[in-house]
Amino acid sequence: MTDIAEKPHGRGPVRAKGQETAGRVRKAALKRFAAAGYAAVSMREIAADVGVRPGALYNHFPTKQDILKDLMLSHMAELLSAWDEADFPDGMDPLERFVRFHIRHHLERADEVFISYMELRSLEPENFALIEAERRRYESILTGILEDGAAKGRYSIDEPKVATRAIIAMLTGIPNWYRTGGRLSERNIEDLYLTMVRKAVAPLATREPAALNDTQKVPAL
Amino acid sequence: MTDIAEKPHGRGPVRAKGQETAGRVRKAALKRFAAAGYAAVSMREIAADVGVRPGALYNHFPTKQDILKDLMLSHMAELLSAWDEADFPDGMDPLERFVRFHIRHHLERADEVFISYMELRSLEPENFALIEAERRRYESILTGILEDGAAKGRYSIDEPKVATRAIIAMLTGIPNWYRTGGRLSERNIEDLYLTMVRKAVAPLATREPAALNDTQKVPAL
Amino acid sequence: MTDIAEKPHGRGPVRAKGQETAGRVRKAALKRFAAAGYAAVSMREIAADVGVRPGALYNHFPTKQDILKDLMLSHMAELLSAWDEADFPDGMDPLERFVRFHIRHHLERADEVFISYMELRSLEPENFALIEAERRRYESILTGILEDGAAKGRYSIDEPKVATRAIIAMLTGIPNWYRTGGRLSERNIEDLYLTMVRKAVAPLATREPAALNDTQKVPAL
Amino acid sequence: MTDIAEKPHGRGPVRAKGQETAGRVRKAALKRFAAAGYAAVSMREIAADVGVRPGALYNHFPTKQDILKDLMLSHMAELLSAWDEADFPDGMDPLERFVRFHIRHHLERADEVFISYMELRSLEPENFALIEAERRRYESILTGILEDGAAKGRYSIDEPKVATRAIIAMLTGIPNWYRTGGRLSERNIEDLYLTMVRKAVAPLATREPAALNDTQKVPAL
DNA sequence: AATGAATGAGGATTCATTCAT
DNA sequence: AATGAATGAATCCTCATTCAT
Known part of the structure; x- marks a missing residue:
């Protein structure tokens, strides 16, 4: 523009x-x-x-289709290479890394993100396969982090792939409503979501018996 | 309609x-x-x-536009009236109610949900306003639950509106990937997401040790 | 028009x-x-x-292609059914029948004829096959006449298929240049061409040995 | 050119x-x-x-049109000059000369021939006039041969221009179907067509009265 | 002599919609 | 309530051609 x-x-x-x-x-x-x-x-x-x-x-x-393919392919390539080159403080928790990276990267590229998630259906099959492969590569980064953390007992996750999708959906939804210049800074958003994500995968430790009881009580429903 | x-x-x-x-x-x-x-x-x-x-x-x-408007308006009306009529065990935690209701309702109506979130942009302004009002009414149900729970000290939420959106995005993303007949039942999904949501809004650490134990009890799933 | x-x-x-x-x-x-x-x-x-x-x-x-296909298919169908229904005096020589029929039919349908011979290349393969089959059916009528006459010794034809094509090309070329209302009537044209065709396939009898010898003498050239 | x-x-x-x-x-x-x-x-x-x-x-x-014009003009020029330079045994009958020359020349130049007869309609008027003049020059060669032969009583032709066109159409149609390498050699084709042409213009003499009568008998029809 | 980018016109086809029947 | 034929505008894309480089 x-x-x-x-x-x-x-x-x-x-x-x-x-x-x-x-x-x-x-x-x-x-x-x-x-x-x-x-x-x-x-x-x-x-x-x-x-x-x-x-x-x-x-x-x-x-063709018009090639414009779409170009946009989506280059978005995915950029996303993956940006992750490889992301510069975070050395000791940072991988999950924090990922959450902050994802939010930052996606807030800067609201349009690319939106297209990449929405226009998959507009891709001809051949192009769809190309893009889908890249998407899986990206998701597997988070899945790896979660599995790794779970193995080390740092997270409690029963289904790492489900958790991956839940987290990515949550984070990716941000640009749908977040507008820069509002009350919350990008940094605030990062912190808020990071907290939610962390807690979501946190081991339950000794902390919330009541809640669980509730869940278990739920019968047929 | x-x-x-x-x-x-x-x-x-x-x-x-x-x-x-x-x-x-x-x-x-x-x-x-x-x-x-x-x-x-x-x-x-x-x-x-x-x-x-x-x-x-x-x-x-x-017109074609009227078909879309009809679909979206009736979806929202049905969603709200289904919430009003939802039949849950009496003592159930409102957040659990909402999560289970939302997942159930949306898994049964993947197409309606998808259209309602995606085709807002295809609505002419007048129709957009109609639908948007309904969407806000629905979101405010969850916001109310969160604010209420926070007021009672059951949840720790700094920004109830942000949390509302985060949770709804997370839940609404499910039909994007979930397929019935797979390894996970709908009930499994409900439980998994409920756990994540609960933890995401749970008060931190030293405050609710009991709750955590409960969650861990959740077995096979 | x-x-x-x-x-x-x-x-x-x-x-x-x-x-x-x-x-x-x-x-x-x-x-x-x-x-x-x-x-x-x-x-x-x-x-x-x-x-x-x-x-x-x-x-x-x-599609546009379907217009062409329709024109060509219906032309061939009409040609073949017109031949079946052609009404000639009972004793008429089959070759004369064919020549007169062909000239008459084609002079009345200069455009259809032209298209049918020229736009074969514009047909998509499937449609080409349809039309080509009809064309062969028509050509086989003349081939049959020639073979029959040759068998009875009335004509002298070494290659009935070649002769078929030669004759059809000759006759079909007429509408390329003939214009009604000129010096020659359609009837004149019929007679002139019939004479040429008849003579072209006539037995040489004992009459023109020189000519043939000439041909045979032609050496390397 | x-x-x-x-x-x-x-x-x-x-x-x-x-x-x-x-x-x-x-x-x-x-x-x-x-x-x-x-x-x-x-x-x-x-x-x-x-x-x-x-x-x-x-x-x-x-322009594109100039490519077409160039192809057609040079084809006609080549045709006419090839005729001038054609090398046939001295005593050869002019009609045989023409038939053999035409078949030979055209079989070697199927594409040029086809274009020259078919794409006249694609020529802009000015270019059309140029080419048409050349075509007439070529046709007049055969007309001359026929008229000359008729004057000498060697051929029986009522309408030399009609005969010219009939013969040229017949000969020019060959490349439409003839394929080298098939059962018939080019030389066979020449001989077959020469025979047909010769017979077509041959004087009827005293030889085939029946045939003529047939034609004449055909009444109204 | 060739390129790459552009134009302006036009290609076949599809679209939402209308309406007499 | 449905059809079949029409409209007028728009669709993606291709065309012959131009021209600065």
Whole structure:
């Protein structure tokens, strides 16, 4: 939305680097796919955002589907490489690492995240398989942390895969409602969610007998 | 809930043909909207599912948008009235009530839930306002439970609205991956999530040692 | 081109029988495919000829390709059934029958003929197979006549299939240049070609030994 | 024969690169025009065949139409000059000469022939006139032979122009079905067709009165 | 001589919707 | 309540061509 305003005007190519156009297409498509959904966005709209005629888009992406695939693949690649390079204090608990990383990364990329979770259904089967593989790789990071912690007795988790999904759903839901500039800072959110996650997987120790009784009492229901 | 659907008939129960069609339209639209997204579904597809020509749909719903609005409004109405009528053992902890209710209701209505959370963006502003009001009413039930429990010192929650969203996101994410007939029963899921939710809002550490023991007692599951 | 002028005007369906529209589409497509070739004709042009918006064509033919297929299949069906029903004087020589029939039929249907021979390449493989089978059925009629006559010693033909093609090519080429209303009547054309065909397959008898010798003498060349 | 193709180069034989490209364009266009028709072939396809981007074609031919015009004009020029230079045994009958020449030339140039007869309709009027003039020149060769032979009493032809077209259509149809390597050699084909042509224009003399009578007897029909 | 990016027009087809029957 | 035919606008994408580099 920023550089778009600087698009060269007049007819014909102004030699303003075609390279840039592909990037502007990505940016415009991202915004629109996130806002309205892949199917509801037309190539015309994207072209208009970019400041180009619809046909020109096809110099950069062979089909609309390829734009989506490109966005999703590069999001997953970035997510995984960002995790590899994440810089946290040495002694930090892996679960804290993951929670803070995930929230931070996802709050900065609300649109990419949303698309990546919502538009899986808009992918043609071949592309779906590509993306799905990446998603599993990411989820397995958290599953590994949980299993590891459970093995060491630090967490109490019966089903690490279920817990992985529960936690990721919880964290990934944040950008749905969180708006920067509000009462809560990103750091506040991180802390709040970290607390909830930690407690959710914490060993019960000697602490909450009453609650459990409740649960067990629940009969047929 | 479209007015058309309510058109009363004076001819006795035999004359249910039109009613039936409207119902079949709702059912077909629900499936397709959930699977592909509102924008990606055509009236022709719905008509084909129903076994009718596209024009006939307009005898039952004035526009495609009205089908969506109908589905979402009736889902929310049903959700709220189901909560009002939910039948739980008398002494049950309200949070447990809510968690079990929500999971149960949503697992039975995966498509409605999904549409209701995803297709808000496809609603025209007027319809959006209608639905959004209902959603807030539902969320406020959980917020109320949390605030109440916090006031009584049973939970430790700094931000009840944040917690509300975190919990609802976590629970609502279940139908995204849960499949009946797998290793985990619905009841298992309820128990697992209930445990996580309870712990997530539990007062910390030294405060409720008893509770923890209870949780650990939860056996095989 | 005639009834088209009578197309009902004004917006919306004038209930002037949709049935008729399909026929008008066929007629317009025929003219245009013959004149410019399948690939060079747009659905918009056909629609304009018919007096309808492009989308309306799709109520009658699922694709442009189906219009072509329809034209070619019905031409071949008509050709074969016309042959079956052709009414010639009882004692007429079968070859004369065929030549007169072919010329007559094809002069009346210059466009269909042209399309049927030229647009085979525009058919998708499945449709091509359908049409090609019909074409072979028709050619086999002439081959049968030639083989029969040769067996009876009335014709001298070394390669009945080659002769079939030679004759059909010769006859089918007529509409390429012949224009009614010129110096030569259709009847003249029939007679001229019949004479040439007859002579082409006639036994050489004892009459033109020189000619044949010539041919045989031709050496390497 | 586009002017561009004739652009002389002063740099010696090494600098034949551009020339080569133009030739490759001609060759690719020829194949594709023959196979699919002018209208169905895109400049992009031609460029891909040549191994070049579409824009580069315009260094060699100003428009797509000019490629077609070039192919057709050069085919006709080659045909006429090949006739002038054809080397046949001295005493050979002119009709045999023509038939053998035409078959030979056309079997070697199936694509050019096909285009030249089929894509006349794709020519803009100005280009059409150019080509049509050449075609008439070629046809007049055969007409001359027939008229000459008729004058000398060697042939019996009522309408030399009709006969010209009949014969050319017959001969030109060969590449439509003939495939080298089959049962019949090119030489066999020449002989078969020559026989048919000769007989078709042969004087009836005293030899086949019956046949003629047959024709004449045919009444109204 | 070739590229890469663009244009503007147009390709076939689909869409939600209308309406006479 | 349903149909069949239509509309008008929009869909994705392809086209021939241009032109700065």
